[in-house]
Amino acid sequence: MTKESIQKITDKLTETLVRKNQDYGGASFDLGMQGNFVHIYDKVSRLRSLVWNKNSPNFESVEDSLMDLMGYCIIGLHILEQENTSSDEQKIE
Template sequence: MDNKFLEYTDYLANVLQQKNLAYDDSFSKSLDEDGLLVLKIRLGDKFNRVSSLIKKNELKENDESLEDTLLDMAGYAILGLKYLKEHKNE
């Protein structure tokens, strides 16, 4: 069976791995220090970017495209899920 979603999820997994190594897992460290509100803020910032791009009828502003922003939102959601799973017994 051909799963067309794997193209996107595999790409996202690679991006997350690279960024997580480059930033030394800064997302988890931020959550450890400041709590789950960090997840809300990061996703909220990306949601606001999506909203702004759509309202302006632009698919790209500066160096961030709508596609990049959606990928970032998916990435933060997965990072949030990963964090919750890793800390569920705390």
């Protein structure tokens, strides 16, 4: 694992997240951290099924599941940042 190999993955993830956010209009943020947790749980369940059961995917591969999982973790960090910023703004008022 090198800085370049990590950058290649994160560049692809960044492009995917930006495109999906444009397509979905930020819907991943609508339900806050609890909704984000549900998305992460679903992805982990999907990944578990692919890896443990060695299911042959019809649609989503192990790579797709891992990329989505990383994406939802990044979205979770954004949600957390928004919640903290909102909380800080309320303290100032």
